[in-house]
Structures are given as C-alpha cells and as structure tokens.
Amino acid sequence: MRPELLGASPVHGEAAPAVELQGITKRYGTTIACDDVHLSVASGEIHGLLGQNGAGKSTLVKILLGLVSRDAGQILLHGRPTEIPDPFAAAELGLAMVHQHFSLVNELTVWENVTLGDTGRPDADATCELVRSIGERYGLVVDPLARVEDLSTGQRQRVEIIKCLRRDPGILILDEPTSVLTLSDSRELFSVLRRVAQDEQRTVILISHKLDEILNATDRVTIMRSGRVVAQRRTSEVDERELAREMVGRELSKWVAASALGNLDALVDPALSKDPAMFTAVRPVEDRPAVRMRIDSAVASRDGRPLLQGLTLELRAGEILGLAGIEGNGQHAIGDLLSSLLPLDSGEVRVDGVPVPAGRPGAMHHAGIGVIPEDRHQSGCVLDMSVAENLVLSAVPSVSRRGFVSRRRMRERAEELIERFEIATPSPDTPMRDLSGGNQQKVVLARELSQQPKILVAAYPTRGLDVGAIEYMTEQLHEASRAGIGVLLISTELEEILTLSHRIAVIHRGAVVGEMPRMDVDIERLGMLMGGQQA
Amino acid sequence: MSDTTVLAEERIAAPRGRASSRIRSWLSGYPTLLTYLISISVALGISALLVMMTGTSPWTAVVALYEGSLSTPASVGLALDKAAPLLIVAAGTVIAARAGLFNIGQEGQLTVGATVACAVAIFVPGPGPLVLVLSLLGGALAGAAWAGIAAVLFYKTGVPIVIGTLLLVFIAVQVLFFAVTQPWLLQEAGPEGDVMPPQSELLRTEVWLPHIGEYPGLNFTSGVLIALALAVIVAVLLRHSVWGFKMTMLGMNKLAARRAGINAAVLGGTALLWSGAFAGLGGAVMLVGGNHRLQPGISENSGWDGLLVALVAKENPVFAIPVALFFGVLRAGGGFLASTGVPRYLVDVVTAVLVLAVAFPPAFRILRRTWQARAAARALAQSGKGAAA
Numbered sequence: 001m002r003p004e005l006l007g008a009s010p011v012h013g014e015a016a017p018a019v020e021l022q023g024i025t026k027r028y029g030t031t032i033a034c035d036d037v038h039l040s041v042a043s044g045e046i047h048g049l050l051g052q053n054g055a056g057k058s059t060l061v062k063i064l065l066g067l068v069s070r071d072a073g074q075i076l077l078h079g080r081p082t083e084i085p086d087p088f089a090a091a092e093l094g095l096a097m098v099h100q101h102f103s104l105v106n107e108l109t110v111w112e113n114v115t116l117g118d119t120g121r122p123d124a125d126a127t128c129e130l131v132r133s134i135g136e137r138y139g140l141v142v143d144p145l146a147r148v149e150d151l152s153t154g155q156r157q158r159v160e161i162i163k164c165l166r167r168d169p170g171i172l173i174l175d176e177p178t179s180v181l182t183l184s185d186s187r188e189l190f191s192v193l194r195r196v197a198q199d200e201q202r203t204v205i206l207i208s209h210k211l212d213e214i215l216n217a218t219d220r221v222t223i224m225r226s227g228r229v230v231a232q233r234r235t236s237e238v239d240e241r242e243l244a245r246e247m248v249g250r251e252l253s254k255w256v257a258a259s260a261l262g263n264l265d266a267l268v269d270p271a272l273s274k275d276p277a278m279f280t281a282v283r284p285v286e287d288r289p290a291v292r293m294r295i296d297s298a299v300a301s302r303d304g305r306p307l308l309q310g311l312t313l314e315l316r317a318g319e320i321l322g323l324a325g326i327e328g329n330g331q332h333a334i335g336d337l338l339s340s341l342l343p344l345d346s347g348e349v350r351v352d353g354v355p356v357p358a359g360r361p362g363a364m365h366h367a368g369i370g371v372i373p374e375d376r377h378q379s380g381c382v383l384d385m386s387v388a389e390n391l392v393l394s395a396v397p398s399v400s401r402r403g404f405v406s407r408r409r410m411r412e413r414a415e416e417l418i419e420r421f422e423i424a425t426p427s428p429d430t431p432m433r434d435l436s437g438g439n440q441q442k443v444v445l446a447r448e449l450s451q452q453p454k455i456l457v458a459a460y461p462t463r464g465l466d467v468g469a470i471e472y473m474t475e476q477l478h479e480a481s482r483a484g485i486g487v488l489l490i491s492t493e494l495e496e497i498l499t500l501s502h503r504i505a506v507i508h509r510g511a512v513v514g515e516m517p518r519m520d521v522d523i524e525r526l527g528m529l530m531g532g533q534q535a
Numbered sequence: 536m537s538d539t540t541v542l543a544e545e546r547i548a549a550p551r552g553r554a555s556s557r558i559r560s561w562l563s564g565y566p567t568l569l570t571y572l573i574s575i576s577v578a579l580g581i582s583a584l585l586v587m588m589t590g591t592s593p594w595t596a597v598v599a600l601y602e603g604s605l606s607t608p609a610s611v612g613l614a615l616d617k618a619a620p621l622l623i624v625a626a627g628t629v630i631a632a633r634a635g636l637f638n639i640g641q642e643g644q645l646t647v648g649a650t651v652a653c654a655v656a657i658f659v660p661g662p663g664p665l666v667l668v669l670s671l672l673g674g675a676l677a678g679a680a681w682a683g684i685a686a687v688l689f690y691k692t693g694v695p696i697v698i699g700t701l702l703l704v705f706i707a708v709q710v711l712f713f714a715v716t717q718p719w720l721l722q723e724a725g726p727e728g729d730v731m732p733p734q735s736e737l738l739r740t741e742v743w744l745p746h747i748g749e750y751p752g753l754n755f756t757s758g759v760l761i762a763l764a765l766a767v768i769v770a771v772l773l774r775h776s777v778w779g780f781k782m783t784m785l786g787m788n789k790l791a792a793r794r795a796g797i798n799a800a801v802l803g804g805t806a807l808l809w810s811g812a813f814a815g816l817g818g819a820v821m822l823v824g825g826n827h828r829l830q831p832g833i834s835e836n837s838g839w840d841g842l843l844v845a846l847v848a849k850e851n852p853v854f855a856i857p858v859a860l861f862f863g864v865l866r867a868g869g870g871f872l873a874s875t876g877v878p879r880y881l882v883d884v885v886t887a888v889l890v891l892a893v894a895f896p897p898a899f900r901i902l903r904r905t906w907q908a909r910a911a912a913r914a915l916a917q918s919g920k921g922a923a924a
Contacts, residue, residue, distance in 0.1 A: 339794045373794065384787045394795035394796055404775050
C-alpha cells in the first residue's frame with residue numbers, strides 16, 4: 001500500500017504542506033526542549049515523529065496545540081503563518097490529538113463520553129448515531145451504549161479516536177498510541193489511520209519511540225534527539241537499524257535494538273540466538289536451584305470482585321520468570337500481594353519455605369521481597385521528598401541510630417547509590433519530582449536492590465523509558481538474577497518478556513494457565529494461553 | 536528536563552490574554568511578599584473600618600491593644616499566658632497534619648482535657664506536685680482518648696476525620712457542662728439549700744502550676760515553658776526522628792508508605808492520639824495554670840485558635856511560636872480593648888480578618904493554579920481531546 005502513496009506524495013510536495021514548523025525553539029530554564037526544529041508534513045500523509053523519551057517530541061506537539069508557547073520560530077498551516085495561542089485556537093484550526101493516557105469517564109457510556117464537553121442539551125440518539133456512523137466509516141466498531149469501564153483498552157482507544165474524528169480534524173496527532181494495545185489492536189489501529197490519511201486526505205502525525213510501528217504505519221519519519229531533528233526519511237528507504245542509530249545516536253546490537261525498540265519478529269528469529277547478548281539473556285538456569293518463593297493456590301478478591309483464583313507460582317533463585325498476560329488478568333493483584341497490599345482469602349505465600357502473612361504491612365518486605373511497582377511515581381516513591389530520602393524509604397532504620405535519622409549517613413548512602421546506579425540528579429537533596437522518569441525508576445531500583453532482597457518483583461520495569469534506560473534496566477535485572485535473586489517480571493509487553501525471561505508463565509483470569517522455558521518459546525501457544533484457550 | 540516539571544510549567548504558563556501578562560509575571564516573581572503585604576493591608580483597613588463603625592477611633596483601639604498586651608512587663612506576661620495553650624494545641628495539630636490527617640476537634644479535646652484534669656486535681660489525694668503532674672497527664676490522656684474515638688471511627692468505619700473530630704467538640708462541651716452541674720461530680724459544694732453556679736470548686740493552691748516572676752514585673756505561669764519545650768521537641772522529632780520520617784512519608788504518599796511497610800491505621804492513629812493529647816494537655820494547662828476552677832467556656836476558643844495557629848504557621852512547629860505569640864497579644868490586648876468600649880466580639884472579628892489575611896496568599900496561589908488548570912482543561916475538552924487530567 002505504501003508505493004501508491006509515495007507516488008502521490010510529490011503532488012502534495014508541490015502544494016503547501018499541511019503543517020510546517022520552522023525554527024521552533026523552546027527552553028525550560030537552561031534545558032532546551034526544542035532546538036531550531038523544522039518539520040514539514042503533507043496532507044494525506046502519516047508522518048512519524050520518532051525519538052526517545054525527552055527528545056522533544058511532546059514539547060513540539062504541545063507547541064503545535066497551543067499548550068506551550070514557543071520562544072522562537074514559526075508555524076505554517078497550509079502555507080499560511082499561523083498563531084496558535086491556546087488549545088481553542090488549535091481546535092478551530094482543525095488540530096486534534098489522541099493522548100497516550102485516556103481521558104474518559106469510566107462510569108459513563110460511550111456516547112456520553114463522546115458528547116462530554118459539548119454545550120446544550122445532550123442528544124442521546126443523535127450522538128449514538130454519530131458514534132455508529134464514524135465507527136462504520138473507519139472500522140472503529142464500538143457500542144455507543146456500553147459503559148466505558150466494561151470496554152477493553154483497545155475499545156477505549158477507539159472511543160478516544162471517535163471523540164477526535166467527530167470534530168472532523170484536518171490534522172490528527174497520536175501520542176504513543178500502541179503503548180496500551182495488544183498486537184492485533186495495534187494492527188487494527190494502523191489500518192484505521194491509513195483510511196483517515198489516504199481516503200480523506202487528512203494528516204496524521206504519529207509520535208512514537210517504537211521502531212516497529214513507525215516502520216509499519218508511516219510514510220515519512222522525522223527523528224528527534226535531544227531537542228533537535230537529526231534526520232528526516234522516507235520510511236520505505238530506511239531499516240530499523242538505521243532508525244535506531246539515528247534515534248539513539250550510536251550503534252546498538254541487533255538484539256538490544258529488537259528488544260528495546262519493540263521488534264517482536266526479531267526476538268523469535270533463530271538467527272539471533274548466536275548473538276552473545278541473547279545467549280546470556282535466555283540461557284536456561286542450570287541444575288534447578290532452590291525455590292525462593294512459592295505462591296500456592298492464592299485466592300483473593302476486592303469489593304467482591306475476584307482478583308486471584310487459585311494462582312500457583314514457583315520462583316527459583318537466579319532465574320527471571322516472565323509473567324505474561326493481557327492487561328487486567330491479575331497482574332495488579334500479584335504486585336499488590338507481594339507488596340503486602342492485598343490479603344489472601346485462601347492459599348499462601350512462602351519465601352524460602354517460610355509462610356509470609358499476606359496483607360500485613362511490611363511483611364513481604366521483611367521476608368525479602370523487593371518490588372518495583374508499575375506506577376513507580378505514584379506508589380514507588382514520594383515525589384515531595386528528596387532523592388536521598390527516597391533511596392531509604394523502607395530502609396530508614398539502616399541509616400538511623402536510637403530512633404533518629406542520621407542525615408550524614410543517609411547522604412553517604414545516597415551518594416554511594418547514586419554513583420553505583422548512575423542516577424542523574426543535581427544532588428541527593430533534589431526533590432524526587434524534578435527527576436526524569438528513567439531516573440525515578442533508577443532510584444526505586446537502587447533502593448530495592450540495595451536492601452539485598454531474595455526476590456525482586458519488577459512490574460512493567462521499562463514502560464515509558466527510553467532506549468538507554470531500557471538497556472540499563474535490562475542489564476540490572478540480569479545482574480540481579482546472576483547474583484542469585486529470583487526475579488519475577490510482570491509485563492503485558494511480549495517483547496519485554498521475551499527479552500528478559502528465562503522462563504515464561506502465562507496469567508489468565510487470576511491463575512497461571514501454562515508455562516514454558518524461554519528457549520522453547522512458541523509464540524502461537526503463548527498467544528492462545530494469554531487468550532484463555534487451552535494449548 | 537523532566538516531564539513532570541515541564542507539565543507543571545505549562546499549567547502555570549497556559550496564558551489567556553496578554554494585556555496583563557507583564558504585571559502578572561512581575562507579580563509571580565514576588566508572590567509571597569507582595570501578596571502578604573497587600574492582603575494584610577486590606578485586613579487592617581477592614582479592621583479600622585469595623586472599629587470606626589462602633590464609634591471608636593482606630594488609633595484608640597491600637598493603643599488599647601498595645602497597652603493591654605505589650606506596654607508593661609505584666610501585660611507581656613499576660614500575652615504569654617494566653618499564647619501558651621495555643622502553642623501546645625498547635626504543636627499537636629502539626630503532628631496530625633504531618634501524617635496527612637486533619638484534626639479539627641482540638642476544642643473538644645481541650646475541653647475534655649480540662650475536665651479530666653480538674654477531676655484528677657480534686658479527687659486524687661497526695662502531695663501537690665505529684666497531683667499536679669497527674670492532673671496534666673490526665674488531661675493529655677483524656678484529650679488523646681477523645682481524639683481516639685474519631686480515630687477508631689475513621690479506621691474502623693470510615694467516618695471522615697474532619698467530621699468525627701468536629702462533632703465530638705459539641706459532645707465534649709456537654710460533658711463539661713454535665714460534670715459541673717452534678718454535685719456528686721465536679722460541681723462545687725455550698726451550704727445546704729443554696730443554688731450553686733455551674734462550676735467546680737477552686738483547686739487547692741498546691742496543685743496550681745508554679746508562677747514565674749512577680750507582679751508588677753514580668754510574670755507568667757510555667758505553662759509557657761511547657762509549651763515552648765513541646766514545640767521544640769515536636770519540631771526536632773518530626774525533622775530528625777525515624778518516627779517523623781515515617782509520619783512525613785505517610786502524609787505525603789499513603790500508597791508509597793504502605794509499600795514501605797507502614798501501617799496507616801497504627802501510625803496515623805498514633806498521630807491523631809498525640810494531637811488529641813496535646814490539645815488535652817492545653818486544656819489542663821489552662822485549668823491548673825490560669826483558671827484554677829472548671830467552668831463552662833473555660834477554653835475561650837483556645838482549641839479553635841490553636842488550630843488556626845498551626846494553619847497560619849503552615850504546620851511548622853517552630854514558626855508556630857511567633858504566631859501563637861501574635862495570637863496571645865491579640866487576646867491579651869483584646870481584653871483591654873473591650874474596656875475602652877469596643878465590643879469584645881469585635882476583637883474576635885478583627886482576629887479572624889487578620890487570620891484570613893495571613894491565610895489568603897497561599898490559598899490564592901493554589902486557587903490561581905486551579906483556575907489556570909481548569910481553563911486549560913476546558914480548552915482541551917472543547918478541542919475534542921478530552922480534559923487534561
């Protein structure tokens with residue numbers, strides 16, 4: 001399908017581009033978020049904006065949407081210089097955005113969410129009809145009368161897109177749209193985008209840090225690094241290796257590129273097993289080491305909803321066990337259980353053979369279970385406390401004497417951990433809030449590992465991180481397993497699971513429904529297990 | 536640099552209209568100092584106006600306030616005495632606030648504290664100093680127990696702390712009234728057949744808090760020293776102890792605290808108990824330090840004002856010291872002011888206006904941020920992208 005479009009693009013090249021940014025610059029204090037950025041996007045084109053977290057993609061788009069005011073530069077829409085002082089103006093000019101995090105009211109129905117923000121009396125029938133007609137036109141099928149909380153993540157995203165499309169935007173911007181989607185949902189989304197761009201000559205800007213989706217879905221791609229545009233390419237003329245190099249600014253091994261940048265096909269390519277990085281990653285753990293943790297027939301519920309339904313799991317010393325599954329099948333519950341946040345109705349958790357009382361505050365922690373929670377900035381750290389304080393949170397006694405915290409020892413410990421884990425912070429006293437996502441993650445990791453846990457639970461450890469940080473996390477988790485720590489990796493991203501795990505277990509409806517060694521992984525069977533089919 | 540910083544700046548920067556942007560940017564450079572000056576000036580203006588409406592010149596009122604509180608060593612002592620219970624209550628309030636709990640029932644905890652302190656002082660036999668200490672402890676324990684009811688209601692059945700502590704105030708006032716109207720309880724005994732007022736008998740002098748200094752020189756009760764010591768101790772513990780660290784963690788992020796092994800019900804409950812204990816102790820100090828006799832209204836709203844002191848001091852126990860002094864000056868001077876013909880309640884009104892003036896700037900900052908965020912959210916919603924969270 002791409003050749004046709006490329007054939008058409010010279011026509012648009014002659015016409016003024018739909019969006020043209022010239023010399024856009026934006027500074028935050030001494031940090032330059034965008035440095036003399038030029039970007040040109042034609043009508044009817046899907047344009048990828050590729051870059052690591054912090055490369056300036058979001059700032060650029062926020063300038064375009066009137067959310068952030070630029071310091072210098074010019075915006076041209078269809079060749080005319082345009083001022084976009086605020087989001088109202090952006091909307092009037094036909095700019096619409098699908099944000100990475102949904103803004104839907106779960107308790108309301110689909111049509112109610114779509115009509116939200118309108119003035120005047122809501123018209124149920126007309127809105128339902130609108131939802132249906134947009135759905136038919138673009139293949140975004142969703143029941144307008146369904147409540148949002150009953151929808152899958154993919155369906156929720158459809159609602160978000162319908163909310164945008166009903167306003168008939170000329171330019172549609174999507175921010176990391178597949179980060180919450182399953183493989184098939186992502187493919188579906190791309191075909192919708194293709195229709196939007198190709199059949200209706202709308203412009204689509206796709207922001208992403210995943211090479212896969214840039215390669216699969218876009219016509220042209222602009223690559224940003226540290227606030228600058230480093231390359232602009234026709235997608236058909238580049239390969240992932242080149243994209244990765246431009247994006248990261250250095251050569252990556254194919255294995256790292258594949259895993260960190262989201263390329264599933266490469267991960268199951270047998271040729272890759274010759275890669276030395278691959279070898280250490282998926283090498284099976286030898287001679288069955290001791291069982292570190294055993295969860296036995298765990299049953300738990302919250303507010304009458306079942307969360308775990310007889311989940312049994314064994315974690316051995318020095319292995320990384322990947323717990324794969326589709327979002328909402330009990331992953332949260334496992335994380336909460338091992339953080340002492342969830343009591344069990346029946347079943348038990350044993351660490352080194354000793355039962356641990358579930359749900360008693362701090363019990364799992366004392367038993368030697370360290371946790372990197374999925375929502376690290378919400379429950380993994382205290383944003384208003386300093387980096388040094390966050391590095392001790394649960395380990396205050398280790399830096400205190402007779403009930404008093406020793407600032408000096410806390411600082412020493414912080415400095416040591418900051419160096420050892422390469423945490424980029426101006427000082428140990430900097431508020432946690434001021435750190436980047438990757439560095440906040442490092443603080444949580446450093447704190448948990450520095451307490452010499454027997455078991456480390458890592459929930460979505462690389463979500464939202466850039467390539468450098470992903471490489472770093474990958475290496476740290478491997479190192480932890482080499483040191484004999486049993487690592488439980490919880491993730492919905494198969495790439496992450498396949499990259500890291502020695503063994504893979506599949507969770508479905510609050511129970512483990514199957515497992516397999518990483519070496520003998522069978523994607524088909526994995527997919528069926530995740531979908532709840534016996535395989 | 537970080538996404539969160541960027542986001543915060545955007546919200547503040549979301550500009551609507553440019554005309555006033557220069558003034559606004561200048562203002563935002565000096566938000567605290569300037570807004571404080573403006574709001575206090577406005578408050579003083581309103582106060583002057585109110586005083587004038589009662590037919591007194593504002594200047595006379597200022598002089599009276601000064602004479603009643605700061606003109607002589609004795610009046611300074613009076614101001615100190617008035618400040619002491621406020622500071623004790625405020626120090627306790629800070630503890631609960633640090634753990635993220637908003638105890639607003641100090642008035643009730645203080646009232647119950649005074650009542651139980653009185654009972655101990657009257658009924659417990661023994662040497663004066665010992666009974667005095669027991670009476671103070673009794674007051675603290677009673678205040679803690681009173682707050683404990685609210686804590687149990689919250690952690691067991693989910694009654695919000697604010698509601699629980701507030702409603703218990705009104706019960707506490709009735710408890711005191713009941714106690715001083717029952718001859719078999721605390722009501723003072725009189726000759727057979729006489730109708731006695733609702734109050735306890737005067738405590739024996741051995742159980743009074745020792746007085747420091749002699750009239751007409753600087754003199755005050757030792758309750759002032761207790762208050763100062765407690766404020767400093769609380770400040771040190773909150774800042775340097777493991778307990779304070781955990782408390783702060785709990786107050787700032789309940790989820791992270793739970794993950795770190797903190798039992799919110801235990802630690803938060805303890806914070807609430809301490810807060811109640813301080814208020815109860817404040818009541819005991821008022822009884823054995825000043826009134827020496829339990830009467831309805833003994834609290835003189837010290838519970839409420841102590842809460843205000845903590846709020847104005849932004850939950851900083853050291854900063855609460857000067858704030859409590861300021862309130863003490865207003866209270867001491869206010870009594871004197873009343874003798875010049877200005878109605879007593881006007882002093883309360885002026886105090887309230889001044890408190891609002893001090894509380895306004897931070898509130899204004901938060902409000903402004905909310906307005907801007909809301910404007911941005913509305914704009915987002917209208918542009919079809921949904922509201923910004």
